[in-house]
Amino acid sequence: MTKCESYDLTAWGKPFEKAVREIPDLPDKAVLVKVTAAGLCHSDLHIKKGFMDLGERGKLTFTQRGAQLPLTLGHEIAGTVEATGASVTDVEPGQSVVVFPWIGCRTCLACDEDRESDCSAMRIIGIHRNGGFATHVVVEDEKFLVDIDGLDPAIVAPYACxxxxxxxxxxxxxxxxxxxxxxxxxxxxxxxxxxxxxxxxxxxxxxxxxxxxxxxxxxxxxxxxxxxxxxxxxxxx
Ligand SMILES: [Zn+2]
Ligand SMILES: [Zn+2]
Known part of the structure; x- marks a missing residue:
């Protein structure tokens, strides 16, 4: 079984810690991406701290927004497809991709209409689920991958945010x-x-x-x- 190495946030405001975990069997529609580039977004600095400073309105914590620790940050991810679930048809191992991290609940009206960024219960890669500061990331559906064949992954990754x-x-x-x-x-x-x-x-x-x-x-x-x-x-x- 493939192992995933990552640098995780285990306590708000503290340095990342190395973690190794087994990658479970892929659900039918999921894709395992081997990370080749991951961008550090300014939001990652806020997430690491655990809150956004809203000035006079106080703080908005990421716990309030549904984040839980330990967490692998990183929502700007490019990589190579390493494995695919049984019903994946549009991407194949070896393909170079960038990951769309803004994944919604996939059950509400906005998600139904492919407006996942309007979803009020988002499950964003790198905020609500493990992200790209790792050797691998599991993406739950091939539709969240965009082919970047021939492009430099390090340049493409930040375009996801x-x-x-x-x-x-x-x-x-x-x-x-x-x-x-x-x-x-x-x-x-x-x-x-x-x-x-x-x-x-x-x-x-x-x-x-x-x-x-x-x-x-x-x-x-x-x-x-x-x-x-x-x-x-x-x-x-
Ligand atoms: Zn960002
Ligand atoms: Zn939704």
Whole structure:
């Protein structure tokens, strides 16, 4: 039987600890993925601490959100299919995949309509179930895997979180008209991703704003049509 090695959170706020566990037999629709790349998301730092700081509104703990320890974090996962359940037909061992971690309850109306991210009882990989800071991850259905053949897994892995986040925002914004501008506020990890994805989606007139000239330079390299340091005097105009 294949063994899974992982680095688990066993107490909120404490360092990860190495764990080894046996991987049980795969349910019919499940897929075992051997992890080749796992991203560290900023949310992982909050999860490790055990709570989100809501300022004046106090703290939202991950226990309140259904997380239980011990837990293997990591929701940005790319890897190679190692084994498949009996009824899996669309992926096969050896295939390179990225994992969609935002898995819903699969019984509510939103899940029925394939809007799992609207589910109110999500069971997210790396938050509610063991994630990618491990040698292996079990994904309960092949439909949560996307083929990434020929792509670098280390580059693709973060798209499972930051890529989806900005893509969703851009979809909601809708394409700009020729006389409109799309402003990306902040040219950090998500902002730079947003610039790249906006171009791929066909957005024109993309302006990146930040208070750090080095980040604005990166934004220009990523293809922003204009950049603006929002601490400068011309930012008001
Ligand atoms: Zn994330
Ligand atoms: Zn649901």
């Amino acid at each position: 930051s890529g989806i986040t900005v893509y969703n925002g851009l979809l909601k914004a809708g394409l700009t008209r020729p006389d409109e501008w799309l402003a990306i506020l902040g040219a950090g990890g998500l902002g730079l991703n947003a610039i790249a994805i906006a171009q791929a989606m066909g957005f024109k007139n993309v302006i990146a704003l930040d208070i750090d000239d080095a980040k604005l330079e990166s934004a220009a390299q990523m293809g922003a049509d204009k950049t603006l340091n929002s601490t400068g005097g011309e930012a008001v105009a």
